[in-house]
Amino acid sequence: MPITSNVAWDGRLELFKGRDSTQYVRTAASTATACATCGLPLTADEQLSMSVAVSVGTGPDGTDYRAFDCCVCHRACCVPDLTVHEGGVVPEEVTSAGAVMVLHYKTTAVPALVFTLLPNLTFGVSGAEFSSVLVSVLLGQGFQLAPRADWGFILGHAESVGSETFCTLTPQGLLVLHVAGQDMYTHQMDRSEPDGAAWLEAAAHSGTLLVLGGDNLLITQSGVDLSLAASQGTLVAGLATLISRATPPVEISPE
Numbered sequence: 552m553p554i555t556s557n558v559a560w561d562g563r564l565e566l567f568k569g570r571d572s573t574q575y576v577r578t579a580a581s582t583a584t585a586c587a588t589c590g591l592p593l594t595a596d597e598q599l600s601m602s603v604a605v606s607v608g609t610g611p612d613g614t615d616y617r618a619f620d621c622c623v624c625h626r627a628c629c630v631p632d633l634t635v636h637e638g639g640v641v642p643e644e645v646t647s648a649g650a651v652m653v654l655h656y657k658t659t660a661v662p663a664l665v666f667t668l669l670p671n672l673t674f675g676v677s678g679a680e681f682s683s684v685l686v687s688v689l690l691g692q693g694f695q696l697a698p699r700a701d702w703g704f705i706l707g708h709a710e711s712v713g714s715e716t717f718c719t720l721t722p723q724g725l726l727v728l729h730v731a732g733q734d735m736y737t738h739q740m741d742r743s744e745p746d747g748a749a750w751l752e753a754a755a756h757s758g759t760l761l762v763l764g765g766d767n768l769l770i771t772q773s774g775v776d777l778s779l780a781a782s783q784g785t786l787v788a789g790l791a792t793l794i795s796r797a798t799p800p801v802e803i804s805p806e
Contacts, residue, residue: 552631556580559600559626561633567605567617569680574767574779575671576601579621581769581776582648587622588629600624602632610674617681620670645669647736650770651726653746653753654761656706660753662793663761664718664728665775666736667768683766683785692716692730694787697763700777705788709761712789718760719794724751728762728791735764754793763788 552559555576565572579601583593593599606618649666668685675681690696693712697705715731724740724747741747754760766785769776780786 557595557597557599558623559598559631561603561631563633564603567607568619571767571783574783575619575621578767578769578779579623582771583623586624586628588624591625593623593625598626600626600629600631602629602634604634604636606636608638614674615681616672616674616684618670618672645672648770649736649738650775651738651740651750652775653749654702654706656703660749660756661706661761662750662754662757663763664726664736664738665763665768665770665777666728667764667766667770668735671766686765686785686787688730689716689764689787689789692789694762694764694789696784697777697781697786697788698784700781700786705763706761709788709790711759712762712791714792716762716789717792717794718762720751720754722795758793759790760793761788762791 553562553573554560555573558576558580560572560576564575568575580599585592601621601623603619603621606620608616610616646669647666648669649664652663652665654661654663672684673681674684674687692715693710695708695710699705717729719727719729720740724742726738726740727734728736740751742751763777763786765780765787767780767783768786769779777786
């Protein structure tokens with residue numbers, strides 16, 4: 552039974568995640584806030600365990616897909632486990648997690664958005680290393696790999712992405728990231744909070760957002776850690792156009 556960062560996990564995970572297994576465990580442990588079994592809070596010094604559900608399937612073109620969904624518990628509440636579900640290609644429910652922030656590059660305030668999708672979905676062929684589906688989609692939209700977890704380096708090298716990727720912002724502060732016709736991430740800005748007001752002000756002056764996406768991102772209430780994603784080659788960045796969008800009028804049917 553391997554143990555990583557106080558988290559015990561089923562060694563069979565390596566059959567599906569390979570060298571990314573320990574990073575996957577660290578990411579899950581750092582973002583989990585409550586025990587999936589008893590619901591009580593988790594703390595960094597507790598003995599924890601992780602259960603992983605792997606869905607595997609094959610697409611029409613012969614490409615193999617793997618979706619990873621996990622839960623972290625107190626070790627006293629459950630033992631490490633791994634279950635495999637055959638036949639599933641894309642998980643029924645995909646959720647997004649992310650954060651917004653204001654970065655400073657030279658003399659400019661840059662609004663930024665960082666996001667990932669859960670569960671983690673990879674694809675590949677048997678006998679070869681699997682790749683992130685999210686990263687592949689974003690690369691196809693003009694994003695570039697970010698090999699370093701350095702904000703200054705990322706800002707200095709970020710390029711504009713394709714026209715099919717953009718962000719919209721309503722007067723009520725609802726931010727939506729659109730990628731190839733899909734809503735990838737939604738965030739409700741709060742103008743009454745200093746951070747929200749600063750972000751909206753920076754966005755109003757910029758007209759573009761720095762967007763970072765990928766797998767193995769550590770997104771917590773205390774901040775964002777890009778180091779794992781950058782070291783694993785699962786971090787991409789790009790500049791997306793921000794479109795201010797008015798709320799559509801409410802249609803009232805005649806009585």
